[in-house]
Amino acid sequence: MAPAPDDDAGLVGEVDARGLLCPLPVLKTQKALALAPAGSTLRVLATDPMAAIDIPHLCAETGHTLIESGKRADGVLVFRIEVG
Numbered sequence: 001m002a003p004a005p006d007d008d009a010g011l012v013g014e015v016d017a018r019g020l021l022c023p024l025p026v027l028k029t030q031k032a033l034a035l036a037p038a039g040s041t042l043r044v045l046a047t048d049p050m051a052a053i054d055i056p057h058l059c060a061e062t063g064h065t066l067i068e069s070g071k072r073a074d075g076v077l078v079f080r081i082e083v084g
Contacts, residue, residue: 010039010040010041011040011041011042011043012036012037012040012041012042012083013032013036013040013042013043014042014043014044014045015028015029015032015042015043015044015045016045017029017044017045017046017047017048017051018045018046018047018076019047020046020047020048021048021050022048022050022051022054023054024048025044025046025048025050025051025054025055026051026054026055026058029042029044029055029058029079029081030058030062032044033058033062033064033081033083036083037083038083038084039082039083040082040083041067041080041081041082041083042080042081042083043078043079043080043081044077044078044079044081045076045077045078046076046077046079047075047076047077048077049077051077051079052069052077055069055077055079055081056069056079059081062084063084064081064082064083064084065081065082065084066079066080066081067080067081067082068080
C-alpha cells in the first residue's frame with residue numbers, strides 16, 4: 001500500500017478504529033458511511049492488520065469508492081473512502 005496523503009478536501013468525518021480488532025473497525029466504518037452524504041469523503045484510521053482486507057472489501061460490496069489506502073510511519077493504516 002502507498003502512503004495516504006493528509007489531504008482533507010471534502011472530508012466529512014473520521015473513524016478512529018485504532019486499537020480495535022476485527023470486526024469492529026469495519027462495523028464502525030459501515031455505520032459512519034451510512035450517515036455520511038453521498039460524494040463526501042471519510043477517513044478511517046485502524047491498527048488491526050485485517051482492516052487492510054476488510055475495509056476495501058466493505059467498499060467493493062457496498063458501492064463506496066476506496067480512494068486511497070496506506071500505512072503511516074507509526075503503523076496506523078489510513079483509508080480514504082468516497083461515500084457512494
